[in-house]
Amino acid sequence: MPGQTxxxxxxRLLLRPVAFIAVLLLLWSVAVRRAPGHLLPGPWGVVGGxxxxxxxxxxxxxxxxxxxxxxxxxxxxxxxxxxxGLAIGWYRRAELAxxxxxxxxxxxxxxxxxxxxxxxxxxxxxxxxxxxxxGCFFPLMLTAINxxxxxxxxxxxxxxxxxxxxxxxxxxxxxxxxxxxLIVGLRxxxxxxxxxxxxxxMIAVSSGLGFLIVDARNAGNRYDLVVAGMLIIGLIxxxxxxxxxxxxxxxxxxxxxxxx
Amino acid sequence: xxxxxxxxxTMTAPVAIKTKLSxxxxxxxxxxxxxxxxxxxxxSLEVGDGEFVCLLGPSGCGKTTLLNAMAGxxxxxxxxxxxxxEPVRHPDxxxxxxxxxxxxxxxxxxxxxxxFGLSRLPRAEREQRIxxxxxxxxxxxxEKTYPQELSGGxxxxxxxxxxxxxxxxxxxxxxxxxxxxxxxxxxxRGELLRIWEAERxxxxxxxxxxxxxxxxxxxxxxxxxxxxxxxxxxxIDIPHPRDISDPRYLELRDGIFRQIGLAxxx
Numbered sequence: 001m002p003g004q005t006x007x008x009x010x011x012r013l014l015l016r017p018v019a020f021i022a023v024l025l026l027l028w029s030v031a032v033r034r035a036p037g038h039l040l041p042g043p044w045g046v047v048g049g050x051x052x053x054x055x056x057x058x059x060x061x062x063x064x065x066x067x068x069x070x071x072x073x074x075x076x077x078x079x080x081x082x083x084x085g086l087a088i089g090w091y092r093r094a095e096l097a098x099x100x101x102x103x104x105x106x107x108x109x110x111x112x113x114x115x116x117x118x119x120x121x122x123x124x125x126x127x128x129x130x131x132x133x134x135g136c137f138f139p140l141m142l143t144a145i146n147x148x149x150x151x152x153x154x155x156x157x158x159x160x161x162x163x164x165x166x167x168x169x170x171x172x173x174x175x176x177x178x179x180x181x182l183i184v185g186l187r188x189x190x191x192x193x194x195x196x197x198x199x200x201x202m203i204a205v206s207s208g209l210g211f212l213i214v215d216a217r218n219a220g221n222r223y224d225l226v227v228a229g230m231l232i233i234g235l236i237x238x239x240x241x242x243x244x245x246x247x248x249x250x251x252x253x254x255x256x257x258x259x260x
Numbered sequence: 261x262x263x264x265x266x267x268x269x270t271m272t273a274p275v276a277i278k279t280k281l282s283x284x285x286x287x288x289x290x291x292x293x294x295x296x297x298x299x300x301x302x303x304s305l306e307v308g309d310g311e312f313v314c315l316l317g318p319s320g321c322g323k324t325t326l327l328n329a330m331a332g333x334x335x336x337x338x339x340x341x342x343x344x345x346e347p348v349r350h351p352d353x354x355x356x357x358x359x360x361x362x363x364x365x366x367x368x369x370x371x372x373x374x375x376f377g378l379s380r381l382p383r384a385e386r387e388q389r390i391x392x393x394x395x396x397x398x399x400x401x402x403e404k405t406y407p408q409e410l411s412g413g414x415x416x417x418x419x420x421x422x423x424x425x426x427x428x429x430x431x432x433x434x435x436x437x438x439x440x441x442x443x444x445x446x447x448x449r450g451e452l453l454r455i456w457e458a459e460r461x462x463x464x465x466x467x468x469x470x471x472x473x474x475x476x477x478x479x480x481x482x483x484x485x486x487x488x489x490x491x492x493x494x495x496i497d498i499p500h501p502r503d504i505s506d507p508r509y510l511e512l513r514d515g516i517f518r519q520i521g522l523a524x525x526x
Contacts, residue, residue, distance in 0.1 A: 152362065154359050154362060154363050155365065157331075157333055157351070157357065157359075158357070158359065158363055158365070160333075160350075160351045161331065161333075161351040161352075161353065161356055161357050162353050162356075162376060162377040162426065163351070163352065163353040163377070172376075173365075176365070176367040176368075177365075177367065179367070251406065252367045252368070252406070253367070254406070254408070255366035255367060255406060255407070255408045256366075258408055
């Protein structure tokens with residue numbers, strides 16, 4: 001039956017990465033057993049670490065804390081950087097004025113802002129949110145500026161031809177034309193936010209997955225918890241990216257991702 | 261059918277038609293990085309109401325620039341363009357520009373594109389108009405389809421439908437069939453003529469294809485290489501539908517070939 005073969009093919013496609021992960025886990029546990037010492041906890045040790053975290057109610061608490069900071073930093077950056085970037089891209093003169101400053105601020109790692117974040121906001125959530133905001137703001141703004149530039153003049157002219165006012169031009173032409181580019185930028189930036197939160201939590205706060213990793217090391221070299229934390233960060237990062245990626249399948253956005 | 265009616269039907273353009281569009285000593289100079297490029301040189305042209313005029317010239321000669329100026333996208337360096345006696349200063353929905361390709365909005369469906377210029381109409385009327393033009397360009401069954409899933413010919417028909425839906429007086433078409441394969445191009449010319457005969461819009465059609473111009477136009481405006489000037493205006497006095505093996509057709513076509521300076525032997 002064709003339906004069955006398709007299902008089988010999908011299963012086989014799924015099986016390959018699963019098998020690869022299984023092989024890796026096997027190699028990992030063999031390697032750890034062969035070279036005992038302090039190189040790395042084995043896979044079972046990490047599972048034990050995760051169970052430990054769940055039992056103490058820390059896993060959910062830390063995940064929520066990290067996601068909370070990422071959400072606020074990211075949303076603030078989106079709300080400010082995208083309209084600003086679109087406006088700068090739209091008004092050529094604004095861009096000429098602002099571009100040099102942007103180009104200087106952009107290559108500064110968000111981590112370089114840590115001392116200033118602590119100076120301004122103290123040790124706490126606000127500092128972490130600020131660092132994530134900074135990490136997202138510049139890439140998002142540049143995405144928005146470039147997205148405006150990439151809109152073909154044909155669309156703008158067609159809009160003007162149908163008698164659209166400037167406001168309508170922005171709403172009915174510019175906005176739909178840039179959305180596919182913005183989604184790509186949002187996806188990349190959310191990844192950055194998730195990278196930055198871990199670093200921010202190592203320094204500026206005492207909860208979250210980044211804090212878990214430094215705390216586990218400082219408080220008695222619990223490397224099983226360190227690796228457990230890393231694994232969870234990776235998994236959540238993957239889920240966040242898949243969520244953003246699913247936006248690319250919205251029918252009225254899909255044109256932006258085709259080769260044609 | 262009486263003989264008078266028959267004669268009236270064979271006439272391509274009525275005599276003494278009202279002037280719709282007039283171009284008066286238009287020149288266009290672009291300046292970029294300190295170099296001046298003269299694109300259009302002292303162009304004067306009148307287009308009658310309901311007339312089909314082709315601007316014919318080599319690629320890059322400036323005919324698209326002329327069309328852009330007629331649409332109001334570009335303002336002339338000197339001279340003036342008037343529509344119904346009013347100077348053209350900005351784009352206007354009464355004259356819709358149909359772009360070379362990719363002019364349809366990819367984020368809207370077929371319906372959304374055709375209805376783009378109709379947002380001020382009441383819903384029922386808008387839907388009725390959309391349905392009318394969907395049918396006119398033969399896109400029934402594709403109302404909810406996005407342009408990405410349409411063929412090149414369908415996209416171009418969609419753009420023509422979007423233009424017609426706002427009921428403009430004039431269509432400005434910039435090599436609209438240039439990107440299509442030759443068979444689709446022939447079909448599209450027939451479709452455009454059918455629509456033109458039904459709606460009697462004034463049409464200015466830019467092309468570099470001599471056959472296309474002679475098949476479609478009431479008058480062919482032959483333009484020189486840059487800076488473009490009008491070399492000659494040829495009346496195509498053959499009724500539609502035109503027989504492309506008709507001696508008069510061949511005579512007119514060969515005349516234009518000679519005018520442009522091409523031997524028509526390969």
